[in-house]
Amino acid sequence: MTVAHNVALTEQKSMQANWQTSLPDSAVAFSFAYYLQQRADVPVGIILSAWGSSSIEAWMPRDLTKELAYFNTIMQEFDADADRIAKINRILSGPLPWTRIDDVYLRRQPNILFNAMMNPLVPYTVRGLVWYQGERNTQSMHGLVKDPWYKNNSGMLKYKDALQAWIKRYRQQWDNSDMHFMLVMLPRFNALLNTSPTKEARHPNAHSWAWMREAQLAAQSMKNVAVINTIDLGHPTNIHPLDKLPIGQRLANAAARNTLHQTVEAQGPVLAKAVISGSNVRLFFEHVEGLRTVNSKAPAEFWLANDSQKWVKDDAKIRQNTVLLSSPSLQNPLYVRYAFSGFPQVNLINAAGLPAQPFRTDHFEP
Structure with missing residues (x-):
């Protein structure tokens, strides 16, 4: 089931989506489901709720402002920006399909993707959630970038706390403290921030995606959280690498080990x-x-x-x-x-x- 792209300023109870047997638009979702079905020997259903280049803040319920001070700042600025809210309403009331400019504008906002594309799924019975996201939050180290506004997110160093708070909050939303989360680590990519103390891309002091991966890996300290290692995958200059099949395979092996209790090596050293x-x-x-x-x-x-x-x-x-x-x-x-x-x-x-x-x-x- 693929959830249609949409946003809402308040939490919604319904969404536009249908179950179907045709292939999804996500190679990771398809290969994960395919290989898991081979291991489980039962039909596997996948709900695909995703929107490329969105930040984790886009998928946060508003009440995380009580726990994450930086997210509270983001939402206060959002609420005070009458022009931004008016533009969102204007796009939503306008013709379909959206222009690419409007599509990108909507997906880069905080909270409103959760309201329209995640909240209606709760409390649909699921065994777990695969989270393949992070690129949008790699645009700075410390976050809260003021200009341009769409870079105003956690940054790589705040992502650790943001991700773990987000996982806890989703478990509360589903009323399932044992809900499994499988996080896909960001694969290799050669970008450096302008703040980097060295321009040597492979130096460990560089401001690179290494810091985001560390933030993601820290979530393994939580119960029923696995991080899928992709450090051998990716492309040096293409942020959308083509080697997605191994990610689906590794996700399926981890799910078989963690939720079906099968004996399978699903982790590297x-x-x-x-x-x-x-x-x-x-x-x-x-x-x-x-x-x-x-x-x-x-x-x-x-x-x-x-x-x-x-x-x-x-x-x-x-x-x-x-x-x-x-x-x-x-x-x-x-x-x-x-x-x-x-x-x-x-x-x-x-x-x-x-x-x-x-x-x-x-x-x-x-």
């Missing part, structure tokens, strides 16, 4: 601990069986630093399902970052062919 010994750092992982690289070369995209916060590339080796790091140019390494850039050239996988999850062990502020 995840850092368990880092042990420092002199000039070496040894990394231990979970989901590590068959640790190897896809090209039989040394593990790539590991960086080391000490308290100077100067990051250097390391020499990495696989040793008995661990990764051993060292760098001849760094004394007393303390911290590690892995795949912490917009478009890292990763090659570390497990026996299931799934990529290692990006991480950093430091707590330096960007």
Whole structure:
């Protein structure tokens, strides 16, 4: 069922949508449903409620203003903007289809997509929700950009709290504290913000999508939340990469593991601990069986630093399902970052062919 694009200034109880057996417009939704049906051996129904380039704030109920101060600021500014509200009403009362300019204008507003495209679905019985979003919130680090207005959102550093508050609020909306959420991590993309302290795209200090991925991965601390790792996918310059099929496959495997309780490896290596010994750092992982690289070369995209916060590339080796790091140019390494850039050239996988999850062990502020 594909929910028609629409907005509303107040929460709605109905929407325009019909169940059908034709293919959806989303390759991720289709491949997820297809592979999950193979694993479950039962019919799978997918409700597709999505609108490209929308922010997470567009899908927030208004009462999240009580919990998220920055969202309260956004909604206060929205309510005070009579011209903006008048334009929204003018578009909604005008002819269809909307012009592309009007379509983009509507999708970039806060709250009103939730009102029209999500609230009517509640409390429809669903096992979980797949959330593939984040690009619109990568336009700044700290958010609340004043000009242009449509960049006024969480930014990458506030997204962590925004996403977790949003998940909790949706569970309340559905009256289901066990509702499963599967978040698709943003894949590789080579963009840097103008605020970046370095223009070296693969440097771990750059203001890249790495910070958004960290915000997404933090939600794994919540019950029944999984993050689908896409750090080996994507395109350096195309924000709409074509490699969607692996995302659907990984989503289906995660759903089979988490909701159908099937035995399937649905996750790549995840850092368990880092042990420092002199000039070496040894990394231990979970989901590590068959640790190897896809090209039989040394593990790539590991960086080391000490308290100077100067990051250097390391020499990495696989040793008995661990990764051993060292760098001849760094004394007393303390911290590690892995795949912490917009478009890292990763090659570390497990026996299931799934990529290692990006991480950093430091707590330096960007």
